[in-house]
Amino acid sequence: MTTAFTSEIRDVGGCRITLKRGGAGRPLLYLHGASGAAQIQPFMQELAREFDVLVPEHPGFGASDEPAWLDSIHDLAYFYLDLLDQLDLREVTVIGSSIGGWLALEIAVRNATRMKALCVIGPSGIHVPGLGKGDIFLWSPEERVRNLFVDQAIAERLLAQTPTPEEQEIAVKNQFTVARLAWEPRLFDPNLHKWLHRIKLPTQIVWGDSDRILPAGYAAEYRKLIPQARVDIIAQCGHLPQTEKPQEFLRLFRDFVAQA
Amino acid sequence: MNVLLFHLMPYADLDLNEAKNYQTVWATLPNRLYDPKKGHALYNRYLDELEYGEQLGFDGLCVNEHHQTAYGMMPSPIVTAAALARRTSKARIAILGSALPLRTHPLTVAEEHAMIDNITGGRLISGFVRGIGAEYHIFGVNPTFSLERFQQAHDLIVRAWTEPGPFEYHSKHYHFEYVNLWPRPYQQPHPPVWIPSQGSRETIEFAAHPAHKYTYLQTFSPIKAVARYLQMYKDVAQGFGYAPSPRQLGWAVPVYVGDTDQSAFDEAKVHFEVFRNTYLKMPFEMLLPPGYTSRESMKGMAAAKAQLTSYLDTKSAMDMGMFICGSAKTVLEQLKGHAREVGFGNLLTMLQFGTLPADLTRRNMERFAHDVMPELKKASRAMHGDISIA
Numbered sequence: 188m189t190t191a192f193t194s195e196i197r198d199v200g201g202c203r204i205t206l207k208r209g210g211a212g213r214p215l216l217y218l219h220g221a222s223g224a225a226q227i228q229p230f231m232q233e234l235a236r237e238f239d240v241l242v243p244e245h246p247g248f249g250a251s252d253e254p255a256w257l258d259s260i261h262d263l264a265y266f267y268l269d270l271l272d273q274l275d276l277r278e279v280t281v282i283g284s285s286i287g288g289w290l291a292l293e294i295a296v297r298n299a300t301r302m303k304a305l306c307v308i309g310p311s312g313i314h315v316p317g318l319g320k321g322d323i324f325l326w327s328p329e330e331r332v333r334n335l336f337v338d339q340a341i342a343e344r345l346l347a348q349t350p351t352p353e354e355q356e357i358a359v360k361n362q363f364t365v366a367r368l369a370w371e372p373r374l375f376d377p378n379l380h381k382w383l384h385r386i387k388l389p390t391q392i393v394w395g396d397s398d399r400i401l402p403a404g405y406a407a408e409y410r411k412l413i414p415q416a417r418v419d420i421i422a423q424c425g426h427l428p429q430t431e432k433p434q435e436f437l438r439l440f441r442d443f444v445a446q447a
Numbered sequence: 448m449n450v451l452l453f454h455l456m457p458y459a460d461l462d463l464n465e466a467k468n469y470q471t472v473w474a475t476l477p478n479r480l481y482d483p484k485k486g487h488a489l490y491n492r493y494l495d496e497l498e499y500g501e502q503l504g505f506d507g508l509c510v511n512e513h514h515q516t517a518y519g520m521m522p523s524p525i526v527t528a529a530a531l532a533r534r535t536s537k538a539r540i541a542i543l544g545s546a547l548p549l550r551t552h553p554l555t556v557a558e559e560h561a562m563i564d565n566i567t568g569g570r571l572i573s574g575f576v577r578g579i580g581a582e583y584h585i586f587g588v589n590p591t592f593s594l595e596r597f598q599q600a601h602d603l604i605v606r607a608w609t610e611p612g613p614f615e616y617h618s619k620h621y622h623f624e625y626v627n628l629w630p631r632p633y634q635q636p637h638p639p640v641w642i643p644s645q646g647s648r649e650t651i652e653f654a655a656h657p658a659h660k661y662t663y664l665q666t667f668s669p670i671k672a673v674a675r676y677l678q679m680y681k682d683v684a685q686g687f688g689y690a691p692s693p694r695q696l697g698w699a700v701p702v703y704v705g706d707t708d709q710s711a712f713d714e715a716k717v718h719f720e721v722f723r724n725t726y727l728k729m730p731f732e733m734l735l736p737p738g739y740t741s742r743e744s745m746k747g748m749a750a751a752k753a754q755l756t757s758y759l760d761t762k763s764a765m766d767m768g769m770f771i772c773g774s775a776k777t778v779l780e781q782l783k784g785h786a787r788e789v790g791f792g793n794l795l796t797m798l799q800f801g802t803l804p805a806d807l808t809r810r811n812m813e814r815f816a817h818d819v820m821p822e823l824k825k826a827s828r829a830m831h832g833d834i835s836i837a
């Protein structure tokens with residue numbers, strides 16, 4: 188049985204974003220990564236059995252506005268604090284993937300009073316010398332897809348789909364915003380590492396052991412900066428465990444939530 | 448017509464067999480393939496060629512800025528322009544151009560250009576560019592801010608050149624408490640500004656703006672594209688309410704003059720094809736990072752992508768008017784024809800390209816200067832009168 192998600196356009200201080208919402212229970216905010224959140228994915232459906240799942244498209248992505256004020260990840264973090272206020276969400280569990288994980292951390296170091304727990308999946312946001320990242324901006328579109336997954340069958344399936352002109356346009360828009368947020372410094376904020384200790388929430392760090400964008404070695408570095416965090420490394424998995432190994436991811440996430 | 452000599456200073460001693468193992472000679476080609484002893488010889492050869500250009504009567508000598516590439520050995524055109532400043536006395540020196548958004552402190556561009564303008568007693572032509580896509584990968588400058596950094600750096604430089612200091616300057620990307628340029632430029636109100644481009648509406652609107660009226664140079668493009676973009680400049684200027692002078696329009700093109708059409712083709716072919724298919728080649732993602740061009744332009748890039756990745760032979764390049772090659776008579780006729788149809792007042796000839804060796808480069812320069820340039824200038828004078836450099 189699948190849960191129906193509603194989709195609305197929400198105006199936050201003059202910036203309109205799309206917000207999909209489904210399920211019932213405690214609120215769960217999913218913060219997407221570089222490729223946006225145009226679709227409700229199977230793992231979101233699963234989460235909607237237990238949670239009131241909110242899936243916004245960040246300003247600058249998908250069908251959401253591109254506000255003139257969007258210069259950095261910090262602007263997005265403050266935007267989400269405004270959104271949480273507007274929705275008056277309390278005790279929110281936040282899941283953030285990739286750049287969305289970085290965003291979740293930037294929000295949490297600023298103000299975590301509306302948050303209950305934090306799960307970050309392969310988050311960018313810090314720099315560790317010697318742990319080389321993939322150059323997502325130099326890869327061809329095909330390499331970008333292939334390098335997301337260990338299981339190349341998933342990549343093949345995605346590559347076999349011919350995008351509509353609208354989807355192509357959105358891909359270019361998303362890519363623009365990713366560059367705006369993460370081009371330089373590449374996928375990190377040089378100040379974030381100094382303040383991650385302020386996150387006192389129950390925190391889970393999930394990483395695919397074969398992540399080709401941000402190597403799994405980052406998980407241990409994050410653990411040093413957020414000492415209470417638990418780290419779950421998923422075997423034979425790339426940058427998007429929630430897509431590539433959804434059952435494994437959900438099992439670990441439920442376990443984390445039960446303990447939190 | 449002003450006829451200038453444009454040099455890219457390629458690393459012509461590149462091991463082409465080794466280079467084949469890499470996608471591009473830009474940004475990621477290992478620098479162990481650069482030999483400083485060969486570089487020393489090439490720099491001096493190329494500077495000699497530019498200096499010889501003055502003796503041969505070229506109106507200007509042009510240098511440009513590219514980083515971490517075998518395509519050109521001029522990460523700083525300031526260095527080459529400065530080297531020429533004291534070794535020449537008549538020719539204009541054109542920096543085409545300084546890549547403004549790549550500078551953290553664009554005030555240094557205002558200073559360095561002003562120094563060369565002072566040393567040469569006002570022979571500088573300033574050029575401003577955005578820098579190409581690869582350079583955003585190299586420098587880490589965010590390409591989505593490229594256009595606004597360019598505009599703000601430009602405003603700062605022109606104000607620094609023209610307004611009494613000290614004054615404060617604040618814009619989104621640059622903040623200076625004391626703008627107070629020493630030295631001020633020799634030319635008043637400031638050196639001419641030329642804008643080289645591969646063609647974009649944003650750039651043309653900027654150059655043609657009545658507050659600027661900068662000379663727009665279409666670089667290395669098929670003649671149809673040259674005609675289209677220079678026409679766009681004229682239309683945009685008309686939209687602003689004025690008719691542009693031919694001095695505002697320029698074309699930069701590789702040229703090779705041989706004894707006969709056939710010998711010209713035979714001599715130039717291999718060197719031109721290395722230029723076009725090895726030195727210019729780079730992956731699409733390197734050439735056009737996100738935000739470097741407007742979203743609208745990005746959409747229509749599929750065609751550009753195909754062209755970029757396909758091998759272009761010399762004959763096709765000649766047919767498209769991307770390369771002017773033949774006997775002096777042929778070259779003269781073609782250039783006269785294009786000048787008549789397209790109406791440019793500045794021709795920037797690239798007489799060394801790719802691996803073209805010293806002896807062929809010299810002969811090319813001499814044939815062009817003796818057998819093409821005087822007649823071309825005469826024909827242009829009949830069409831457009833004398834054209835100042837401004």
